[in-house]
Amino acid sequence: MTKNKILLRWTLIVVAIMIPLLYAWYIHYQRNHFSCEAHTRIVDDNYVLDVMLSYQFNGGSGSYETTGEYIPTGKPPVSMSNKIAFDYWRDAKGVIMVANETNELPKKYEAFRSTIPDFYHLRSRGLRVKITPANPSSYIFSYGGAPVFYCSKG
Template sequence: MKIAKRGIILLLPLLTGIICAAWAGITQWKQTHFSCDSQLSMIGSEGQEEVILHFRFDGNTGLIESRGKYTPKKGDTIPTSNKIIFSFWRENNALVLISEESNQLPKVAPELFRHIPDFFSTRERGIRLQIVRKNPGGYIFLFENTPALYCAITR
């Protein structure tokens, strides 16, 4: 009986260490493996853009897909879309994203789009974002320490 108690006493710290290491590994993995959706409205002097964005982060690569519509003050509504493949890495408390491929439609962007960082339209351009878990349901994306959008977690 004494040997069994001694074995349990020795086994308990080992199991605790394994559980803590697994928890730390899962937490680290979740920081670079997630997907979320966001809705964005941009209003300018020439018109407005309504867009839905889907972000997917998968280790050190990712994908942004967007679909929307641009409504100029004069003229017909123009459908817009983009698919951006990017690589990323963690640097301090931010993620650095570098676009590898972009397929922006329409090819000639409306005037409002010139205010968007060129990461979204040009290959090999970067952007630094802080992505903060706001609550169990989503993240806040910060651009230059300013909240840019809320992104709801998708499964």
């Protein structure tokens, strides 16, 4: 009987130690393995940019994909898309993403490109954003201290 009590105590101690460790691992895993999507509409005096954004973060490497329309004032819409492979890491100020590859279409210069960071257009360009969980199923991406868009888990 005494051996059973000792075994039970040690089992409870091991379980009590393992539960917080497993929870900490789960939280860390969730911070570095997630995906989310956002619908963004940028309205300017000269154009409207209507796009669907998709981000995937997977333990230090990620991808970004967008599809949508660039609509210049008084002109027909132009279909656009972009795919980016990037590496990322976290620091005290947020998440740093550096583009490895980009495939932006259409290839010609459009007015909206001057307002979007180089990360989305050029290889080896970086971007620091703060990604804050808004609730269990979404995130807020902030740039320069201002919220940029709301991204729902995919």
